Amino acid sequence: xxxxxxxxxxxxxxxxxxxxxxxxxxxxxxxxxxxxxxxxxxxxxxxxxxxxxxxxxxxxxxxxxxxxxxxxxxxxxxxxxxxxxxxxxxxxxxxxxxxxxxxxxxxxxxxxxxxxxxxxxxxxxxxxxxxxxxxxxxxxxxxxxxxxxxxxxxxxxxxxxxxxxxxxxxxxxxxxxxxx
Amino acid sequence: xxxxxxxxxxxxxxxxxxxxxxxxxxxxxxxxxxxxxxxxxxxxxxxxxxxxxxxxxxxxxxxxxxxxxxxxxxxxxxxxxxxxxxxxxxxxxxxxxxxxxxxxxxxx
Numbered sequence: 001x002x003x004x005x006x007x008x009x010x011x012x013x014x015x016x017x018x019x020x021x022x023x024x025x026x027x028x029x030x031x032x033x034x035x036x037x038x039x040x041x042x043x044x045x046x047x048x049x050x051x052x053x054x055x056x057x058x059x060x061x062x063x064x065x066x067x068x069x070x071x072x073x074x075x076x077x078x079x080x081x082x083x084x085x086x087x088x089x090x091x092x093x094x095x096x097x098x099x100x101x102x103x104x105x106x107x108x109x110x111x112x113x114x115x116x117x118x119x120x121x122x123x124x125x126x127x128x129x130x131x132x133x134x135x136x137x138x139x140x141x142x143x144x145x146x147x148x149x150x151x152x153x154x155x156x157x158x159x160x161x162x163x164x165x166x167x168x169x170x171x172x173x174x175x176x177x178x179x180x
Numbered sequence: 181x182x183x184x185x186x187x188x189x190x191x192x193x194x195x196x197x198x199x200x201x202x203x204x205x206x207x208x209x210x211x212x213x214x215x216x217x218x219x220x221x222x223x224x225x226x227x228x229x230x231x232x233x234x235x236x237x238x239x240x241x242x243x244x245x246x247x248x249x250x251x252x253x254x255x256x257x258x259x260x261x262x263x264x265x266x267x268x269x270x271x272x273x274x275x276x277x278x279x280x281x282x283x284x285x286x287x288x
Contacts, residue, residue: 008188015192019199026203026226030210035218042222045203049229052199056192058236061250065232068254073225073261080265081218084272093215093279103212107205114201124193129243136244149248161255168259175266178273 011055018055022048033093035086039077046070057133060142196237204230215280217271221264228257 025045032038046069053062095103136145150158203226210223232250239246268278275282 004184004188011192012188012190015195019195022199023202023206026206029219029222029226030206030213035216038219038222042226045226046229049233052196052233053236056196056236056240058239058247058250061232061236061247064251064254068258069225069229073258076261076265077218077222080268084269084278086216086218086278093219095213095215100213103209106212107209110208111201111205114204115198124191124197124238124241127241127243129239129241129246132243133239133247145244146247146251149244150251153245154248154252157252161252164259165255168262172262172266175263176269 015052015055018048018051021045022052033091035081036078039074039081043070043074046074057130060146193237193240197234200230200234200237203227203233217268217278217280217283218265220280221261221268225257225261228253 022045025041025043025048028041029038029045032041046065050062050065050070053059053065094100133145136148139145140148207223207227207230210226211220214220214223232253235246235250235253237246271283272278
């Protein structure tokens, strides 16, 4: 057993720790009745995912995950929960009976399909992406490695996403405003 | 090989794909089981995050493009959260509830 632990690579050990935290946070989110507790469990999952991004070598994505997801989007959700005063005097909103069965069936089917697709392929095939990323990071730093393709190959997509955000802003104001 | 050793020696990308499948499944189960509209949005966010994780896992195999796509997914997630929460507020103003069982105006 000690021999087993001594040969355990630290990254893999940490991966298992953060993966369990992520799955535990996800399960906590689905099962808590209180929306605020649910949301905080999801934030826990996001932090664990950021740690896993670091282990996978995507440092900038990990930073963005914490700043944008755990920071901005989750605060927006929390803000709405408090605005609507849902933090207390909540009732259980679990669907009963057949819906639970339907939920587990849907989850099982999705899980089986995804798992099956990994099983037949025998995992991810190595195509030299890690070396390519390492070279890009060497040449233009962690942020530059992502910025270069973003403003080069994906420039049109980038602009379209900007338009999408503008439409979302206008739509959100239009929907939430009492009187226009 | 015994399963403990397999868990120890597997490739991180492949294991992350499996984790992404599990998280996505939890999100799907949450959308089906819960009735609170805000929790449904949280479950959708969890599913988007699971997809992000698989993008990052694949980026170790095919290059940096996977990480670029995570940005686009995050932007779409932010837009979806903003519009969705505005909808929830607009509905709450009319029927004083976020429970899906009361959203029956468009139901046959």
